[in-house]
Amino acid sequence: MLKIKIIQENPIVGDISGNIKKIQEEVDKASSNDIDLLVFSEMFVSGYPPEDLVIRSDFISKIDESIKKLAKNTKDIALLFGAPTRKGQKIFNSALLIENGVLTEVYSKQRLPNYKEFDERRYFSSGENNSILNLKGIKVGLSICEDIWSKDFTKDLVDEGAELIINLSASPYTITKKETRLSMLEEYFDELDVPIIYVNQVGGQDELVFDGSSLIIGSEQSKIVSLKSFDVDYKELVITKKDKILMGVIDERKNIYSELEDIYNALVLGAKDYVEKNGFNGIILGSSGGIDSALTAAIAYDALGSSKVNTVMMPFDFTADISINDAQELADNMSINHSIISIKKMYEAFSNSLVESFKGKDPDKTEENLQSRCRGVTLMALSNKLGFLVLTTGNKSEAAVGYSTLYGDTAGGFSVLKDVSKTLVYELANYRNQITPIIPQRIIDRPPSAELAPDQKDTDSLPDYDVLDPIIEMYVEKDLSPEEIISKGYEESEVRRILALIDFNEYKRRQVPLGIKISDRNFGKDRRYPITNKWKP
16 A cells, blocks of 8 residues: 655745745654655755746756755655756756665656657756656656656556556646646556546746646546645545555545636736735735726735725826726725825826927827826836836736737736736636626626727727627637638738738737736747748738
């Protein structure tokens, strides 16, 4: 009998001592609970992704020293965890096994992902050999994240005698990823008849969010047992070997989530960890009475609590009274700190200073953008003085077509909705209100407007979002050509106008804050288009 506890934890990149402490705490608890093996996720000691930190020799040396100290404090419990390792001039993404205080096995990842947000070939060399452990008479095949996405690799482990597969992962969340993982592992179990323990990291790391959602495929109670999504969790299981491997899960709990719940929880965790891991006192954002700022405030409230969320309404001549009232009602519903700072005098001061330079020029977008930049300056001043992180409130639809003002509504430190389309913004607002109705219904029902000109609406410049968002998705996330998009029933002139806007506004997107990734292809590491280029689709 082999008793395993799998640990789904939230390591912090670069916090070697803190991550080792998490392992040690689990060792101390396990010693009184008859646990044979503790299993942690990929690159747990360094946190994932460590990026260029692994290039530093002092970083790797500190990890080596910390693992040696950990081994000395580990007697009767076996540990399996991820860490970068070094051999000569090469760095590896490895899984380490410590037994009886001795490092007995180092397996190095063989399939190195190098697409979208992954850049592992920049840092790591590929391992060359499979690793099958013998733990209390049970043959356990090791794999690390991308390894298990290779069916050939997984079949080879089984052909070499693996009776159980353990995979250490740091697999970031996207809307489609959870279901894809589950389907793949189910297929392996059905075809190979070998149980799989999949241990995933949880937590926010810059633009990435790791959902956890660790899986045990092939337990006695049911074929699939899952750990929580977007939360620290653990499972204990007892593995016995008879005619085949049997896994009994202790304290089995079902964890079922809807797609909108997962997306919302990803945004909450991403915001929470970015603020807290980077030591900000709280957040501040411009509350316009519109849907984007309302949803951003709600996510921040759920992530941090009311005491750390601050909103500012910054009215001007074109701000409707109902916008001021709705922003106040939103703040009251969450009991957050809310203030009103008019930008009128600031705007007039700028305008007066520019009169001579603008002589003979008619008013245009310049005056609209100046309003937005006054608001950006106000928020950044408050951020500097009070130590709050400015959350920008723009969404993916606006970022795609450049419907934003550089150094205005894009000014800030973190963008919660950066990868959230406008249509999804509405869905998430309605989802959040089903839990408790904190976003005033009028904010959801009103046509969206930047309120930078009289009676302005988003549709003055853009098509309806139910037309715009599918075109953006097809072009940005699926790389469809204009002809392919048009063939799906969209008007040619509108398609070409939107695609031209997307391509032209790459320069803006390079200058805005990073934000949480939830789609299969975000604006960031996933999509790297040259700003200066003459390609026209």
